[in-house]
Amino acid sequence: MSETAKLKIGDNSYEFPLIEGSENELAIDIKTLRGVSNGVITIDPGYKNTGACKSAITFLNGEKGVLRYRGYSIEDLAEKANFLEVAYLLIFGELPTKDQLVKFHADIKDKAIVDDDVRKILDAFPKTAHPMGILSSLTSALTAFNPSSVNVDSDEEMYQAIVKIMGKLPVLVSWAMRKINGLPLNYGSNSLGYVENVMSMMFSKPNEEYTINPIVRDALNKLLILHADHEQNCSTSTVRIVGSSHAGLFASLSAGISALWGPLHGGANQAVLEMLEAIKEDGGDTKKYMAKAKDKNDPFRLMGFGHRVYKNFDPRAKIIKVAADQVLNDLGIDDPILDVAKSLEQEALNDPYFVDRKLYPNVDFYSGIIYRAMGIPVEMFTVMFALGRLPGWIAQWREMRLGKEPIGRPRQIYTGETLREFKAVQKR
Secondary structure: OOOEEEEEEOOEEEEEEEEEOOOOOEEEOOOOHHHHOOOOOOOOHHHOOOOOOOOOOEEEEOOOOEEEEOOEEHHHHHHHOOHHHHHHHHHHOOOOOHHHHHHHHHHHHHOOOOOOHHHHHHHOOOOOOOHHHHHHHHHHHHHHHOOOOOOOOOHHHHHHHHHHHHHHHHHHHHHHHHHHHOOOOOOOOOOOOHHHHHHHHHHOOOOOOOOOOHHHHHHHHHHHHHOOOOOOOHHHHHHHHHHOOOOOHHHHHHHHHHHHOOOOOOOHHHHHHHHHHHHHHOOOOHHHHHHHHHOOOOOOOOOOEOOOOOOOOOHHHHHHHHHHHHHHHHHOOOOHHHHHHHHHHHHHHHOHHHHHOOOOEOHHHHHHHHHHHHOOOHHHHHHHHHHHHHHHHHHHHHHHHHOOOOOOOOOOOOOOOOOOOOOOHHHO
């Protein structure tokens, strides 16, 4: 594209090229601004209008409610693919052939054993420790047991690092949950599929055979796919910027896990259930809380509705709502918390205030409902999000390193004190 954008600062005028993406997105390339304008920068709190990179992984259109991985619609992938296929697609760019998928899974299983000394680190955590803190710490600790840095120019070394973390993170996830539940740690079974093995590692008990519920498995498979990547969000940007310093894959992922922990990001599904608990404890009157949500002077915030990026219905929520209904119907759970959730959902979908503002239930609302129905503790919800997001983080880290991106170094506008004279402590 030969078009340019013009910026005028005082008497000086500058031109900057426009970059067009494959979906006709436009960006002003200002990388030379500071150099040509004698130090002028842009400022964009929260980076709402700033593109930090070019990426070929995920396309998101919030206005139209579109989400695609490598060109494939999220609807098609959630309906037709399994999570491991989607992971391969995100990381390597194409859906795997049958042989590639079999090899990928076999290599992951081969690298799934976690050094037994990691158990000692886990044992040092109190049982009350939040599992996200445990997961972040143990992921970072894996670096100590894999000390050699990855040569990103070696396809084999990159591949081995990828299958290692794809194999080991589910083990760490299951260990975090089993510690909460007081169950012995295990490794599952190599005879199971990737998602099935996650379920077995999390839920199986030593004194009984664990049976996979296909409806629950399919719902979990969809949830992991729907969470697998979401463009340049907080945790993904964290993985990329940490990795831009040439920090290793495990260290970069640990940083991403910490970023995901926040209630405004991956912790939102936990915040939904905590809100539902509070409403139930207050009598379960959902109409009262819908009124509070509409009152601008009331500090109450309705969690799990609307989305910062999607200005229409979250496409992931449309998919997972169906799965949530199937899981609840199949399990036949009588849970007052889930009754509160269904009541809030129906009121929001039929209340003109929410409909006009397009404040629909989002993926965090429904994922929390499913996890609760599956028997996953509320503090594990964000951990499950991290498990799903793993291939997206890997894909973004790999793309960033192979693209030889420079180290991330945002600028700032200083608003502090100007030069001051130091005074000895006796004169202050």
